[in-house]
Amino acid sequence: MPFNVSILLKAKTKRAIYSFRTIFLDILGFDNIDFFTDSDLFLNSKAVKISYDIYLQDIPYLVSGSNLLYESTINDFKPDDFAFESNLQYFFQHSDSRSILPFDFPAMTFWLLTRYEEYQSFQPDQHWRFTAQQSLAYQNNFLEMPLIDLWALELKEKLYSFYPESTFPQTASYTFQPTFDIDYAWAYKNRPFWRTGAAFLRDLIRLDFAQLSERLAVLFGNKQDPYFTFSIIEEMHQATSKPIFFWLLGDYGKFDKNTHFKNSAFRQLIKQNSSKYEVGIHPSYASNERPTGCLNELTRLEDICKNKISKSRQHFLKIKFPDTYNKLLAAKISEDYSMGYAEVPGFRASIARSYNWYNLSKEEETSLRIHPFMIMDVTLNVYQKMDKQEALECSKRIIAHCKKVGGELITIWHNNSLCEKDNWKGWTQVYQSIVELAQKK
Numbered sequence: 001m002p003f004n005v006s007i008l009l010k011a012k013t014k015r016a017i018y019s020f021r022t023i024f025l026d027i028l029g030f031d032n033i034d035f036f037t038d039s040d041l042f043l044n045s046k047a048v049k050i051s052y053d054i055y056l057q058d059i060p061y062l063v064s065g066s067n068l069l070y071e072s073t074i075n076d077f078k079p080d081d082f083a084f085e086s087n088l089q090y091f092f093q094h095s096d097s098r099s100i101l102p103f104d105f106p107a108m109t110f111w112l113l114t115r116y117e118e119y120q121s122f123q124p125d126q127h128w129r130f131t132a133q134q135s136l137a138y139q140n141n142f143l144e145m146p147l148i149d150l151w152a153l154e155l156k157e158k159l160y161s162f163y164p165e166s167t168f169p170q171t172a173s174y175t176f177q178p179t180f181d182i183d184y185a186w187a188y189k190n191r192p193f194w195r196t197g198a199a200f201l202r203d204l205i206r207l208d209f210a211q212l213s214e215r216l217a218v219l220f221g222n223k224q225d226p227y228f229t230f231s232i233i234e235e236m237h238q239a240t241s242k243p244i245f246f247w248l249l250g251d252y253g254k255f256d257k258n259t260h261f262k263n264s265a266f267r268q269l270i271k272q273n274s275s276k277y278e279v280g281i282h283p284s285y286a287s288n289e290r291p292t293g294c295l296n297e298l299t300r301l302e303d304i305c306k307n308k309i310s311k312s313r314q315h316f317l318k319i320k321f322p323d324t325y326n327k328l329l330a331a332k333i334s335e336d337y338s339m340g341y342a343e344v345p346g347f348r349a350s351i352a353r354s355y356n357w358y359n360l361s362k363e364e365e366t367s368l369r370i371h372p373f374m375i376m377d378v379t380l381n382v383y384q385k386m387d388k389q390e391a392l393e394c395s396k397r398i399i400a401h402c403k404k405v406g407g408e409l410i411t412i413w414h415n416n417s418l419c420e421k422d423n424w425k426g427w428t429q430v431y432q433s434i435v436e437l438a439q440k441k
Contacts, residue, residue, distance in 0.1 A: 004030065004031065004048070005030045007049075013070055019110040019113075027148070050159070063094045065107065066079075078136065079092060089147065092111075101158065105151055112148060112349060115130075115348075118321050119321050119322075129317065132344035132348070133343075143344060143348075144397055144401065145347065149351055174406050176240060178237060179246065179412050180233065180413055180414065182414070182415055184257065190266055191259065227415055227419055240439045244311060246280045246337070248315055249261040249281070255315070256315065270304045271305065279309065280311030281301050284315050287327075288320065294328060295330065298331050312337070313336065316342070317338050319338055321361075335354075336357075339371070339372040345374060345379050345380065345395075352402045357369075375394075375399075381423060381424070382423075388430050392433055395434045
């Protein structure tokens with residue numbers, strides 16, 4: 001039998017509908033949701049019922065702690081009324097004791113999920129990104145928690161007392177989705193002559209004879225290129241979900257130093273990879289400043305793979321709201337995997353599963369599906385400077401939260417992070433351990 005829920009609203013706003021749909025369909029697994037503004041029609045429904053801002057005797061009741069879901073503008077405010085219940089933080093609290101929750105959960109969900117604070121004024125980093133340190137989640141110590149999912153499960157427990165005879169949908173099963181960003185397929189090979197020559201000169205100037213020796217050994221075929229770790233990746237994931245590979249095909253630039261998309265060896269590598277795994281475009285750093293940059297690079301990848309590509313992740317995780325996602329929609333991208341911070345691990349949108357992007361600038365829910373990631377190699381090793389044990393402990397906490405809420409754990413690793421060179425020595429085992437932890441149900 002289908003699992004249905006009916007919601008009574010004071011006004012059917014786009015924001016309220018989006019928030020309740022995410023909570024009950026995406027997180028709690030209900031099959032259908034109906035919205036009412038007429039109390040009599042609502043009471044005649046045979047489904048599980050919840051009223052929002054309209055009190056009815058014996059009906060689960062939620063109260064707005066803000067006007068957020070009734071507005072249609074972006075205001076420059078930040079919630080500051082934080083409190084705890086069941087060891088979980090919340091904001092947008094109220095004082096109506098008749099409510100089954102002490103705060104406005106739908107509004108909090110909307111505020112966190114839409115990245116409302118990223119539409120407001122902020123101090124960008126050197127790459128013009130919103131930083132984790134400026135987020136409410138980081139400042140209030142819940143960045144490592146999927147707060148929306150956890151409160152949704154609390155809400156479900158509250159509903160049991162009103163509908164003890166009803167059968168509720170099961171919590172979604174936890175899944176693990178590894179992903180790889182391919183910024184540099186090779187460290188030394190398949191680069192234009194001028195780049196190889198410049199690298200030789202740089203090694204000589206620095207008197208870096210170890211690197212010069214390795215470069216020559218690789219170029220003369222006497223040693224495997226250290227970044228070419230695709231067989232290792234394949235072997236590590238034989239017993240797990242297949243990875244998704246995101247390929248960087250932008251034009252050469254300061255932050256886009258990938259092999260040229262016309263290089264025959266590079267094209268053959270991508271073609272072989274796409275025959276075994278799902279692939280997506282890794283829109284270049286420069287594509288953010290070019291109106292059709294993402295579309296041009298997507299066309300290159302589709303030409304190589306001879307397939308339609310629907311997935312993307314931004315290089316350097318450059319997201320500017322709403323511009324970046326509008327460009328993805330214009331390029332017919334339907335799934336994006338960029339939602340996460342470069343410098344701190346955790347849940348940027350406070351959720352552990354995919355959801356539809358809501359465009360605050362246009363006040364509409366879109367078809368773009370956002371898949372948040374939680375753990376990235378560069379975050380742990382470079383930004384946070386964690387040692388190997390600290391990286392594993394941090395990953396364990398995040399994986400445990402994902403499993404608790406039946407979420408989708410998404411990791412980002414890079415092929416060159418498995419090179420076992422310099423500051424990446426020993427990190428192949430770190431990743432192997434994370435994979436083993438992640439794949440356990």
